[in-house]
Each structure stands twice: as structure tokens, then as C-alpha cells.
Amino acid sequence: MSKRTALEIAVIILIVLVVGILYNISSPQPLPFIGEGKNIDFSRSDSLLLALQKQDSIQKTADSLKNLSMKREDSLKLLNEQRIQDSLMTARIQDSTKRVNDSLKAVQKRIDDSLKTASATQQDIVKPIDIKVDFAKALFDKGYQFIDARDEADYSAGSIKGAISIPFHHLEDHRKRLEGMNKDAVYIAYCSSACDVSIDLAYAMAKMGFKKVYIFHGGWDEWNKLGYPAN
Amino acid sequence: MRKIFENKQFWILVRIVLGALFIYSSMDKLANMGEFAKVIYFYRMLPAGWENLLAIFLPWLEFITGLLLVVGRFNRGASLLYSSMLVIFIIALSQALLRGLDISCGCFSVKPSTTSEVWVRIILDFIMLFFSVNLYMFLSRQEEKINQKTI
Structure with a gap:
């Protein structure tokens, strides 16, 4: 790489930094430069x-x-x-x-x-609660409804027994279905394991007025690994 | 084939097409920075919270690099940056697929995409990388020729 090329890259990066900052500041909904991240809190699961x-x-x-x-x-x-x-x-x-x-x-x-x-202690949950596999299994045994937030292809390939499919990436297509569901009932959202669509779906449901939504973080991978009931 | 690859007009066309593709892909991201930050988060390549920084600057890097290629300014720097970005995109997409992450590609828009669409994007990125690397090499050869002439 020649000196000239390095200089060109430096100039481009400088322009990008200046324009990016100015655009973000002047944007009607500016993004904080460092986001909050998503913290998982299992403290209530146990x-x-x-x-x-x-x-x-x-x-x-x-x-x-x-x-x-x-x-x-x-x-x-x-x-x-x-x-x-x-x-x-x-x-x-x-x-x-x-x-x-x-x-x-x-x-x-x-x-x-x-x-x-x-x-x-199980009532009046508005903010979704992060749960581990043991509590998820206990809820499954009690017959509560699981919701698969992955894409339909993944759901068809294998899912928790009795779970319904509401892919977060196509939430708008399923909004009517969600609106028709009992908002006071217990729901457990899950995806695979290294994913966030269950979190996003749970929070979207909470925003829609669902009061008892849990996020099962181990997801399908952990459930399947333990050999729990599956479709 | 070799003749085409030595044809200056051909590389001007390649340069403009590559630039236009990056300008197009940056548009939706610039209009929906928040959504794009989420897309980046799903890749799980950055520490939590850092996705916003990339969501703010990456679309502008794409736009400005693309614009410079279209107008024919800073060509070598722009094509090198272009190739580097494509390498990063290919790595990001591949690792997400290998890890089985539920990602929304975020390649040309922030809209969700299926796994098969992600594979298509990887192939498309490889094709673009092939042309951008060759464009850089062609431009380097051109500059060498000019330097030799002046000497």
C-alpha cells in the first residue's frame, strides 16, 4: 500500500467520522454512541x-x-x-x-x-423474566404455552412440544394472532440458544400488554440436548 | 478475458457499479440507524453496547466509499476500503451462519432475511470482493505505469 493510498484512506475515515457524528446529532432520533446492551438477569428464575x-x-x-x-x-x-x-x-x-x-x-x-x-409471586409480571431450563421445564409440566420466536423453517425442523410459532422477524404478520391471545396467561418465549429474538419477542409482547412473559434463554438447543418433549 | 481485464473502460464500469451498490446498500441503514444497530447486535461479534457506534459510522463509510468510486476520486483508497469491508461482511455472515445465529443480514436493507438469502449475500459479497480487489490491482498497475513514465 502506497503512502498516497494510506492518506486517501485516512481522509475517507476522517470524513466518515465527521459526517457520521453530525448526521447522528442532527437526526430526530439520535442513537447514543454506546448502547445499553442487553443484560440477562436470572436472579428471579431460581x-x-x-x-x-x-x-x-x-x-x-x-x-x-x-x-x-x-x-x-x-x-x-x-x-x-x-x-x-x-x-x-x-x-x-x-x-x-x-x-x-x-x-x-x-x-x-x-x-x-x-x-x-x-x-x-407469579402474578403481575409486566417486564419479561429471564429463566433457566429447570424453571422452563417446570412451567412446561404445568402446561403453560411456549412460543418459538425463530424463523418458521427452524420451528419446523424441531421445536418444544406444543409450542406455537411466532417468528420475531415476521412479528407484524402475527400481530393479529397475538392480539387475540389471553394477555393474563403465562407464556414462555424461546429461540435457539445464541440468539436474541426470544428477548425481542418477549419485550414486544410485554409492550402489547402481556403480563406474564418469560424468556427461556437456553432455548431449543438446551431443551433438545436434555431430551425433553419435542415436536 | 485478459483483454477485458486490461480494458480501462471495463474497470470504470466496474468502479461505478460497485460504488452504486454500496450507495444503495447504505441508504436504508442511514434511514434506520436504530434498526441497523439491532441487526449488528444479532451478529454477536462486538461487546454489548458497541453496536451503536458501528450503526452510526458503517453506513456512512459505505456511502462515502461508494460515492468516491462513482465519481472517481480517491479510487485506490476507496477500493481498498471497499475490499476490507467486504472481507469483514463475509466473515460476519459466515460466523453467524456457522454458529446458527438468528440474524437478519442487514446487507442491503435492515429488513429480515432468511438463511438461504444470507448464503446468496455471501456469494454476492465474494463476487464483489473479486472485482474490488482486481480494481485495486488494476489501479495500482496504472499508477506504476504513470510513475515509470515520469521517471
């Missing part, structure tokens, strides 16, 4: 998974307590009948049955309260 697991275990405990209480009531009834025959003990047994029932009711109330708290 806590939400924990809440979901807690909800499940509380539900199980509630069921078993219910069974236990029914058994206890039956046995208490039997005991009561037996002891009624012993006239002296009747009043005391009725009193203890009442006390057991009261304590069971109190436990049931506490379980209901904690169930409400656990489900409240």
Missing part, C-alpha cells in the same frame, strides 16, 4: 422455581393433611361412639374432638394463606 416447588409441596401437604383429618375424624367418631356408651367420658371426648378439629382448621387456613402468597 426463586420462582423455588416458589413453584414450594407451592407443589404445600399442595401435597394440604392433600395429605386433608386425608389425615378425614381419617382422624372417622377414628374419632368411632372412639366417640364407643365412649358414648361410657356415659361418664362423653362430654370430655366431644370437647377434645372439637379442639382437634379447630387445630386442623387453623392448619388448613395457614396452608391456604401460603398458597396464595406463593401464587402471588
Whole structure:
């Protein structure tokens, strides 16, 4: 490369820098010279998974307590009948049955309260939440709707079982379909793994008024690698 | 074929066509810098946040290089820059395809493109690179001849 060529390149670059800066500054929507980037925050993924697991275990405990209480009531009834025959003990047994029932009711109330708290953590999500594969699988098991943000060709080649295709690059073609979907329901957006269309789709949905949109970052690649249900 | 490649008129035509292509490809990017920044981000070649810098300056680099080639000023510098940009574009497109990234090419516009369209762009970039490198070499030969004559 001759000196003249190097000088020409330097002049061109200088012109580009000056014109670029001036054009950007005078533009009606100037771009910040350094963008914000896209930060992925998985901090809520684990806590939400924990809440979901807690909800499940509380539900199980509630069921078993219910069974236990029914058994206890039956046995208490039997005991009561037996002891009624012993006239002296009747009043005391009725009193203890009442006390057991009261304590069971109190436990049931506490379980209901904690169930409400656990489900409240999942509600009122406006900003999409970044989630990992374990929580995504938990949501899948609960039957929530997955949305494939990749192009249709990629979706056809393989996708999460039951997922619907809404390619972000063709969002406008699917806007009507999105408008018709329940905005209070839970949706999980995903793409491959090294991609951002799921993030963009999730935020576009949030802007449209969807309240509970999750972004599954591992995407199809991670899901497929783990051998989870697929189409 | 060799005759054509030594024909000055032929290289003037090549220079104008190459320049016009870059001017055309820069237009949509200049009109939609924000969208173009997103396209660059999808390539995942730059640290997060740096895509804006490229979105601001790259379309102007394309436009000015293209314009200089069309009007026939700073030809050697412009054709060298042109070839360098094409090499970078080919690398960017290829790595994105190999990594399976969902990219929107952003080659001639900021509109989304399919994987097969990206392959076509890579082939087109290679063709343009072939002509721009040969244009640079032709211009260098021309300058050498002029220098020898003056000596």
C-alpha cells in the first residue's frame, strides 16, 4: 500500500467520522454512541422455581393433611361412639374432638394463606423474566404455552412440544394472532440458544400488554440436548 | 478475458457499479440507524453496547466509499476500503451462519432475511470482493505505469 493510498484512506475515515457524528446529532432520533446492551438477569428464575416447588409441596401437604383429618375424624367418631356408651367420658371426648378439629382448621387456613402468597409471586409480571431450563421445564409440566420466536423453517425442523410459532422477524404478520391471545396467561418465549429474538419477542409482547412473559434463554438447543418433549 | 481485464473502460464500469451498490446498500441503514444497530447486535461479534457506534459510522463509510468510486476520486483508497469491508461482511455472515445465529443480514436493507438469502449475500459479497480487489490491482498497475513514465 502506497503512502498516497494510506492518506486517501485516512481522509475517507476522517470524513466518515465527521459526517457520521453530525448526521447522528442532527437526526430526530439520535442513537447514543454506546448502547445499553442487553443484560440477562436470572436472579428471579431460581426463586420462582423455588416458589413453584414450594407451592407443589404445600399442595401435597394440604392433600395429605386433608386425608389425615378425614381419617382422624372417622377414628374419632368411632372412639366417640364407643365412649358414648361410657356415659361418664362423653362430654370430655366431644370437647377434645372439637379442639382437634379447630387445630386442623387453623392448619388448613395457614396452608391456604401460603398458597396464595406463593401464587402471588407469579402474578403481575409486566417486564419479561429471564429463566433457566429447570424453571422452563417446570412451567412446561404445568402446561403453560411456549412460543418459538425463530424463523418458521427452524420451528419446523424441531421445536418444544406444543409450542406455537411466532417468528420475531415476521412479528407484524402475527400481530393479529397475538392480539387475540389471553394477555393474563403465562407464556414462555424461546429461540435457539445464541440468539436474541426470544428477548425481542418477549419485550414486544410485554409492550402489547402481556403480563406474564418469560424468556427461556437456553432455548431449543438446551431443551433438545436434555431430551425433553419435542415436536 | 485478459483483454477485458486490461480494458480501462471495463474497470470504470466496474468502479461505478460497485460504488452504486454500496450507495444503495447504505441508504436504508442511514434511514434506520436504530434498526441497523439491532441487526449488528444479532451478529454477536462486538461487546454489548458497541453496536451503536458501528450503526452510526458503517453506513456512512459505505456511502462515502461508494460515492468516491462513482465519481472517481480517491479510487485506490476507496477500493481498498471497499475490499476490507467486504472481507469483514463475509466473515460476519459466515460466523453467524456457522454458529446458527438468528440474524437478519442487514446487507442491503435492515429488513429480515432468511438463511438461504444470507448464503446468496455471501456469494454476492465474494463476487464483489473479486472485482474490488482486481480494481485495486488494476489501479495500482496504472499508477506504476504513470510513475515509470515520469521517471
